[in-house]
Amino acid sequence: xxxxxxxxxxxxxxxxxxxxxxxxxxxxxxxxxxxxxxxxxxxxxxxxxxxxxxxxxxxxxxxxxxxxxxxxxxxxxxxxxxxxxxxxxxxxxxxxxxxxxxxxxxxxxxxxxxxxxxxxxxxxxxxxxxxxxxxxxxxxxxxxxxxxxxxxxxxxxxxxxxxxxxxxxxxxxxxxxxxxxxxxxxxxxxxxxxxxxxxxxxxxxxxxxxxxxxxxxxxxxxxxxxxxxxxxxxxxxxxxxxxxxxxxxxxxxxxxxxxxxxxxxxxxxxxxxxxxxxxxxxxxxxx
Amino acid sequence: xxxxxxxxxxxxxxxxxxxxxxxxxxxxxxxxxxxxxxxxxxxxxxxxxxxxxxxxxxxxxxxxxxxxxxxxxxxxxxxxxxxxxxxxxxxxxxxxxxxxxxxxxxxxxxxxxxxxxxxxxxxxxxxxxxxxxxxxxxxxxxxxxxxxxxxxxxxxxxxxxxxxxxxxxxxxxxxxxxxxxxxxxxxxxxxxxxxxxxxxxxxxxxxxxxxxxxx
Numbered sequence: 001x002x003x004x005x006x007x008x009x010x011x012x013x014x015x016x017x018x019x020x021x022x023x024x025x026x027x028x029x030x031x032x033x034x035x036x037x038x039x040x041x042x043x044x045x046x047x048x049x050x051x052x053x054x055x056x057x058x059x060x061x062x063x064x065x066x067x068x069x070x071x072x073x074x075x076x077x078x079x080x081x082x083x084x085x086x087x088x089x090x091x092x093x094x095x096x097x098x099x100x101x102x103x104x105x106x107x108x109x110x111x112x113x114x115x116x117x118x119x120x121x122x123x124x125x126x127x128x129x130x131x132x133x134x135x136x137x138x139x140x141x142x143x144x145x146x147x148x149x150x151x152x153x154x155x156x157x158x159x160x161x162x163x164x165x166x167x168x169x170x171x172x173x174x175x176x177x178x179x180x181x182x183x184x185x186x187x188x189x190x191x192x193x194x195x196x197x198x199x200x201x202x203x204x205x206x207x208x209x210x211x212x213x214x215x216x217x218x219x220x221x222x223x224x225x226x227x228x229x230x231x232x233x234x235x236x237x238x239x240x241x242x243x244x245x246x247x248x249x250x251x252x253x254x255x256x257x258x259x260x261x262x263x264x265x266x267x268x269x270x271x272x273x274x275x276x277x278x279x280x281x282x283x284x285x286x287x
Numbered sequence: 288x289x290x291x292x293x294x295x296x297x298x299x300x301x302x303x304x305x306x307x308x309x310x311x312x313x314x315x316x317x318x319x320x321x322x323x324x325x326x327x328x329x330x331x332x333x334x335x336x337x338x339x340x341x342x343x344x345x346x347x348x349x350x351x352x353x354x355x356x357x358x359x360x361x362x363x364x365x366x367x368x369x370x371x372x373x374x375x376x377x378x379x380x381x382x383x384x385x386x387x388x389x390x391x392x393x394x395x396x397x398x399x400x401x402x403x404x405x406x407x408x409x410x411x412x413x414x415x416x417x418x419x420x421x422x423x424x425x426x427x428x429x430x431x432x433x434x435x436x437x438x439x440x441x442x443x444x445x446x447x448x449x450x451x452x453x454x455x456x457x458x459x460x461x462x463x464x465x466x467x468x469x470x471x472x473x474x475x476x477x478x479x480x481x482x483x484x485x486x487x488x489x490x491x492x493x494x495x496x497x498x499x500x501x502x
């Protein structure tokens with residue numbers, strides 16, 4: 001089973017987790033920029049965090065044979081703090097980096113005016129940098145937050161296929177599916193979604209535009225929930241190819257829209273030292 | 288106005304790139320030559336336009352060679368102070384690949400330029416990213432004070448960066464460095480752990496450095 005975890009906060013995880021993830025088949029992941037648990041109090045604190053996402057954490061993941069990519073944004077919770085909101089003006093410096101494959105996590109926490117302003121501005125940045133957007137949906141009043149999210153996405157002009165609306169459940173999945181956005185599911189030990197409910201949703205809706213993630217962070221969470229969902233799919237009668245589609249090919253298709261995924265070193269699909277007609281086969285060079 | 292040599296001969300580099308990649312590199316070099324500050328907008332995404340990966344026959348990655356060629360173009364149009372300001376900015380907001388390219392560029396500066404980027408080397412040596420540590424111990428490390436340089440060599444031993452990457456080891460290795468390497472080996476042996484072969488390389492470099500005086 002090869003696994004691409006499309007949403008996991010590795011900065012909060014240990015090297016034991018990296019080893020266990022690799023053993024379970026995880027070869028690539030996306031780490032979205034988010035809240036750290038402890039509120040930040042200034043813009044510089046964000047910049048050091050972003051530097052870590054495009055620097056140290058990427059290096060750390062590579063030591064364990066896992067390709068690390070990230071998303072960059074001002075998260076909805078801290079969009080409410082005027083001491084932090086100015087970081088939006090510095091995001092363009094990071095949105096052009098090779099390892100940055102989306103703008104995110106953007107979206108709503110408490111559905112304030114400040115959150116809506118930051119959300120709309122960052123959707124504009126996604127359009128400007130031709131990047132997908134990863135949208136967090138609120139823990140509280142999720143249904144209303146998801147509805148307003150989809151209105152803002154439509155108004156932004158960003159194609160629905162460039163947007164993943166994350167942390168969905170049985171109540172919110174329908175409207176996201178109808179809007180044509182990608183549907184993200186965070187499989188948690190005891191909140192949001194579990195692997196057996198996930199399997200039922202896949203049985204009802206099919207495998208199109210579905211991303212399954214562990215969203216593991218500093219809270220109680222499990223970085224192997226992607227693998228456990230794959231196992232639950234197999235036990236429910238899905239094929240190996242179905243599992244590969246949900247856990248690998250879907251995230252590759254979604255984040256591949258950035259033009260910035262580099263997976264050859266981990267997927268075994270190319271020999272980096274190979275030559276073709278005397279030339280190195282160099283990766284990229286598409287845009 | 289300042290001389291900074293490319294990592295790979297420009298014509299040779301282009302032979303390894305696709306036609307589109309070579310054209311993109313030409314276009315970026317022309318932009319930076321005309322307006323050096325443009326490098327700040329081009330540096331991050333440069334490899335996405337040219338391609339990345341190992342260059343056959345060279346111990347260099349394409350993305351590093353491309354970025355250092357952009358640095359060379361900027362350097363040619365800037366005096367030492369303005370080039371330094373540009374390098375500091377690129378390093379500060381660079382990801383690890385960009386930071387490494389800036390360090391590799393410092394190593395390709397003509398010494399007569401008098402540009403000192405040792406603050407960037409010290410930043411890189413504070414990280415545990417072996418790609419940055421290795422790049423920080425190249426030619427430009429001659430600007431590091433002796434104590435910082437010795438700790439840089441020790442960090443190479445500690446993090447597994449081959450000391451073959453350390454520029455000028457044979458000339459600069461001194462008794463203090465050899466003693467530091469030996470104390471490191473003592474700690475490893477006491478812990479029952481393997482002593483890296485490079486410890487002997489460092490000690491031998493010092494022995495050779497001092498040989499003429501012994502004789």
